[in-house]
Amino acid sequence: MTSPSDRNQEIEQRERKLREKEVELRLREMEQQMNNNDVPFLKTVKYQPEQKPWMKKVILGGKLFALGVAALIAVRVASVLAGFIIVAVLGWVSYQLFFVSRKKS
Template sequence: MKSPHEHNQDIQRQVEKRLQEMDDQIHAIDAPFYQTQKHQPEPSQKPWLKKLILGGKFFGLAVATLVAVRVASALAGIVIFGALVFLVYKLFLESKFKKP
């Protein structure tokens, strides 16, 4: 009959042996190794195409800016005109309509 200490050591050895077997099984299958490479973009055969696209973007941005400025100017004119009409009404015409 084994003592409890010997029994525990025996169980520990069996556990370690089983863990080692499992580790060997896990690492027995070698995963394929693929060498990674940094992506190298292919040299463009049409460098003028990139310049054309960049020019088109710039032209579109310029047109959009011009349209935005014109719209903002028109809205500002409408607001200023409306404010002047309101001011003239309040100063000169409102008192004439309330007298009678």
């Protein structure tokens, strides 16, 4: 006959084995759920703000017009500056030719 302590140890050992089998079974079930290929995939779509197609063209035309105006202003400013520089250089050259050379002679 077996003693009560041996019987208790045997019962505890069986319970441990049973718990281990349950854990293994649950792990397998979870792994099968993770590897399940029946998961539906949703196709993602880039967010498009609601603009009318002609609105993009209007915005692009406005940018082009602003660039043209900026170019015209830059040309005007450059031509005025070039005029000032030309007048200044002509004045300096005429001063050098007519007034400085007479003083030395």
